[in-house]
Amino acid sequence: MSAEPQKPNDRTIILVIGLILLGMIVITFVTDPRLFQSILDVFVKPANGAADSNPARIFTDRNNYYQMDVPEGWIYLSGNGDHYYFDQFKSPDGNALIENVVYDEGAPLEGAQLGQTALRLLNQIYGSGPNGTIQLTDDSPQQDGSERLSWNLSSGSRSGVSFIEVRNNKTLLLLTAEWSNNYKSQYMDILDRSVSSYRNP
Numbered sequence: 001m002s003a004e005p006q007k008p009n010d011r012t013i014i015l016v017i018g019l020i021l022l023g024m025i026v027i028t029f030v031t032d033p034r035l036f037q038s039i040l041d042v043f044v045k046p047a048n049g050a051a052d053s054n055p056a057r058i059f060t061d062r063n064n065y066y067q068m069d070v071p072e073g074w075i076y077l078s079g080n081g082d083h084y085y086f087d088q089f090k091s092p093d094g095n096a097l098i099e100n101v102v103y104d105e106g107a108p109l110e111g112a113q114l115g116q117t118a119l120r121l122l123n124q125i126y127g128s129g130p131n132g133t134i135q136l137t138d139d140s141p142q143q144d145g146s147e148r149l150s151w152n153l154s155s156g157s158r159s160g161v162s163f164i165e166v167r168n169n170k171t172l173l174l175l176t177a178e179w180s181n182n183y184k185s186q187y188m189d190i191l192d193r194s195v196s197s198y199r200n201p
Contacts, residue, residue, distance in 0.1 A: 056194070060201050061087065065102060065173060069197035071190055074098075089194075095180040096187035098194050101125065103172040110169070118149070118164045121174055126160060127153065157181060163195070 056069035062085075074089040083106075088099040101121060109117060119134070127134040132154030140148045146165040153159070160178035167173060175198060177191040 056197075059087070059089075061100070061102070063102070064201045065167060065171070066100065066175075067199050067201040068098075068100075068194055070098060070194055091187065093183075095183040096191060097176075097178050098191065099125075099176050099178070101172075101174040101176075103174065104170055106170060108169045109166055109172055114164070114166065114172070117172060118147075118162070118174060121172075122149070122151065122162060122176075126151075126158075126176070126178060159184070161195070163198075 055072040057072050058067060059070045060067045070089045071091070074091055077088045077090065079086055084101055084103040086099060086101045088097060090097040103117070103121060119136075122134045135152050135154055136149060137152060138148070138150035140150075142148055142163070144165075146163045149162045149164065151160055151162070158178060158180050160176055162174055162176040165173040165175070175195065177195050179187050179191065
């Protein structure tokens with residue numbers, strides 16, 4: 001027979017450590033619930049973690065045509081020309097953007113003329129240059145009265161979705177989310193949240 005004391009097995013050690021940790025958590029919860037919550041925040045990720053990691057700020061159109069939540073830290077660019085102005089928010093790496101164009105020639109826009117004007121703007125803005133021309137993949141009316149256009153560029157490098165809306169029978173609002181196809185999975189949730197937040201001020 002051996003006179004040496006038996007060494008505790010691994011299960012016993014794990015059980016003892018677990019009981020000690022449980023005791024510490026209970027004591028922390030009783031003495032300082034705020035500290036307990038901060039510990040939980042470290043180890044438990046919220047279901048909307050992606051939204052928390054991409055904070056947004058509210059942007060309001062200069063003429064109060066619309067308001068939307070845009071990603072914090074994205075590069076803002078605005079400009080204007082004959083009959084139009086735009087507000088653009090681009091990701092720091094340039095692989096995604098959100099843009100709204102307000103176009104108004106002063107004449108009513110309806111029927112085929114509306115569709116032709118929107119398609120012409122899409123090609124002028126997104127289809128020019130080395131990326132090729134706009135190729136529509138879907139055209140769907142929305143419940144709010146707008147029209148949703150899904151499209152790809154003929155080069156295959158980028159895609160987008162645009163929403164057409166008319167105000168006062170003559171002012172065309174063209175909201176677009178565009179992305180590099182290689183980065184679609186990285187930006188699609190962010191773009192969806194911004195587009196879904198589009199609203200009247």
